[in-house]
Amino acid sequence: MAEIFSFKVLATDGKARRGLVSMPRGEIRTPAFMPVGTGGTVKAMYMDQVRGVGADIILGNTYHLMLRPGAERVARLGGLHEFARWPHPILTDSGGFQVMSLAALRKISEEGVRFQSHIDGHAEFLSPERAMEIQRLLGSDIVMAFDECPRADRPPAEIEASMQRSMRWAERSRTAFDAGEHHAERSALFGIQQGALDERLRAQSAEALQAIGFDGYAIGGLAVGEGQAAMFATLDFAPGQLPADRPRYLMGVGKPDDLVGAVLRGVDMFDCVLPTRSGRNGQAFTWSGPLNMRNARHAEDGAPMDARCTCAVCATYSRAYLHHLTKAGEMLGAVLLTEHNLSFYQQLMAAMRAAIEAGRMERFAADFRADYGRPPE
Ligand SMILES: [Zn+2]
Numbered sequence: 001m002a003e004i005f006s007f008k009v010l011a012t013d014g015k016a017r018r019g020l021v022s023m024p025r026g027e028i029r030t031p032a033f034m035p036v037g038t039g040g041t042v043k044a045m046y047m048d049q050v051r052g053v054g055a056d057i058i059l060g061n062t063y064h065l066m067l068r069p070g071a072e073r074v075a076r077l078g079g080l081h082e083f084a085r086w087p088h089p090i091l092t093d094s095g096g097f098q099v100m101s102l103a104a105l106r107k108i109s110e111e112g113v114r115f116q117s118h119i120d121g122h123a124e125f126l127s128p129e130r131a132m133e134i135q136r137l138l139g140s141d142i143v144m145a146f147d148e149c150p151r152a153d154r155p156p157a158e159i160e161a162s163m164q165r166s167m168r169w170a171e172r173s174r175t176a177f178d179a180g181e182h183h184a185e186r187s188a189l190f191g192i193q194q195g196a197l198d199e200r201l202r203a204q205s206a207e208a209l210q211a212i213g214f215d216g217y218a219i220g221g222l223a224v225g226e227g228q229a230a231m232f233a234t235l236d237f238a239p240g241q242l243p244a245d246r247p248r249y250l251m252g253v254g255k256p257d258d259l260v261g262a263v264l265r266g267v268d269m270f271d272c273v274l275p276t277r278s279g280r281n282g283q284a285f286t287w288s289g290p291l292n293m294r295n296a297r298h299a300e301d302g303a304p305m306d307a308r309c310t311c312a313v314c315a316t317y318s319r320a321y322l323h324h325l326t327k328a329g330e331m332l333g334a335v336l337l338t339e340h341n342l343s344f345y346q347q348l349m350a351a352m353r354a355a356i357e358a359g360r361m362e363r364f365a366a367d368f369r370a371d372y373g374r375p376p377e
Contacts, residue, residue, distance in 0.1 A: 005188040005215045007247045011357050015239070015266035018356040021216075021247055024186055025081070025141050026088045028056040030247060030268040031352050033259065033345045034091060036276060039064040040074075040084045043276050044331075044338045047086045053311065053339065054346035057089040057142075059271045062134050063098035067117045067124070071137040079139030091142035091271070094131040094173070094192075097149045097220075097252070108148065110165065128172035136183045143189045144218065145173035152196045152226045163194040163201050167208040174212050188215035190249060193242065196221055197234050206241035216247040219267070223253045232261050232377070239266035256285055256348055257374050260365050263352050275345045279338030282326040286344065289373040291319075293337065298323035311343035 004024050011018040021028040035042045035050055037058040042050045050058060060080055065071060077083045080090055096113075099106060103115035103124075112127025131146035147166040150159055170191050177189045191214035195201030209217060219238050222231050231253075239248050249269035250262050259270055275285065284291045286306035291298075293305070304314040305322060313322075313336045325333030355364035369376060 004186060007216070007245065009245070013356045013359050013361040014264065016263050016352075016356045016361040017266060017268055018353050019247065019268055023089055023141055023188065025090075026056060028089060028269075029349075029353060031259075031263045031349055031356075032056060032269050033349045034059045034269065034271040035342055035345075036061075036271055036273045037084070037086070037090075038273075039068065040080060042342070044280065044335045045276075045342065047084065049339055050086075050342065051088065053343040054350065055088075055342070057091055058086060060090050060092045060138060060140065061098060062092050062095035062131060062138070063102065063126075065092075065138060066095065066126075066134050067119055067122070071134040075137040075139070079137075081139055089141040090139075092135045092138055092140035092144065093251070094135070094144040094146040095126050096131070096147045099126055100149055110168075112146075113148075128169045129176040132173055132176035132180065136177075136180045139183070141187050142216070143177060143187055145170045145189065145191050145214070147192045147194060147220060149194070149221050149224065150196070152221065152224055152230075154196075156198070159196045159198065160201055163196075163205050166192065166194045167205060170209055170214075171212050174214070190214055190216040190218050190247075192218040192220040192251070193238065194221045197226060197230055199234075199237050202234070202238050203241050206238075210243060214246070216249060216269075217242040218249040218251050220251050222250065223258070223272075228255075228258060228261070231258070232265070235262055235265040235267065256345070257369060257372055259345075259348065260352065260368050261377065263356075264361060264365050275341035276338050279341045280334040282333070282337065283341075284322075284337055284344075285341050287368075287371055289371075293319070293322050293326045293333075295323070305340060306344070309340065309344055310347060311340050313337075313340040313343070 006022045009017050009019045019030040034057050035055050038061045099113050102118045106115040114125050128146040135143040146169050148162050150162045191209035193205045195205045247268045250267045282294045284305045287308045298319040301319040355361045
């Protein structure tokens with residue numbers, strides 16, 4: 001285990017935790033939201049803006065970066081932090097999830113996954129060993145074990161076999177990561193719990209991961225179409241199956257109300273493309289629920305998108321102007337909506353951290369859902 005990586009729980013409120021991760025490149029206040037920087041960029045944002053809205057860490061995608069510009073090239077250029085000019089912590093995923101969702105002609109074996117690039121059809125291969133090598137070449141601070149993420153609606157026997165293979169891959173990931181010497185001393189490795197919605201399989205997976213030992217533990221295989229009620233039902237038990245003294249990271253989640261419900265259930269870290277992708281599609285998240293800025297009702301509205309939001313966009317621009325930019329397909333519309341959305345997500349995390357410290361997380365969650373226009377849980 002990496003000695004340079006520490007996690008302190010500073011306060012708890014019910015199952016919710018307020019914590020602090022410390023690493024050589026910086027600290028991460030939890031609960032934390034990590035903006036997704038797919039191919040070495042958080043789309044439409046300067047890194048200064050990403051930092052400016054309050055992000056402590058961003059995510060990079062192994063799958064995208066291995067295909068373009070290539071992990072070896074990034075390493076020759078000084079690593080991902082230097083290449084993209086983001087000196088703060090970076091978490092990289094292992095590529096497993098994207099191979100399943102984006103690549104063509106995948107063939108999975110015990111050794112790994114053969115697939116074709118979705119960009120040019122080039123033949124590629126990912127295994128636990130290659131995924132660890134790529135994340136080392138990128139210079140990742142938090143490395144994710146290589147796993148397989150089956151759809152939650154697959155037959156139970158298939159889900160179980162897949163989970164067991166992911167646990168064998170987790171062990172190979174640990175061995176390959178530890179062989180990375182200098183990088184292994186300066187970075188952390190997280191294991192990923194699988195088992196879909198099944199409590200028994202999730203428990204087996206958690207046990208297998210703890211026997212190997214990781215710096216942090218992710219909950220994988222959720223937010224893949226099962227719906228919020230099923231996800232929350234799984235989160236009623238899954239975080240508690242993982243060690244209390246390690247960070248718990250719910251991968252690929254989610255909508256603002258997903259984050260609130262998951263924090264209430266003991267999750268510490270999140271990532272999702274939603275605030276950035278939605279920003280490019282004309283959707284703004286607000287304390288009163290999502291807004292479609294293309295909607296004609298904003299055309300002559302001089303009010304900000306969200307009167308409670310403290311971001312520079314809401315301080316400066318009217319709904320009418322943002323509606324115009326979005327309707328006209330202006331680049332600035334995507335830029336401003338992305339900045340607002342990323343800021344809103346960070347404001348939401350800060351509000352949850354304060355609510356946990358004050359012992360009023362449950363009240364906060366109920367009020368948030370009501371304001372956001374969601375029925376009570
Ligand atoms: Zn705003």
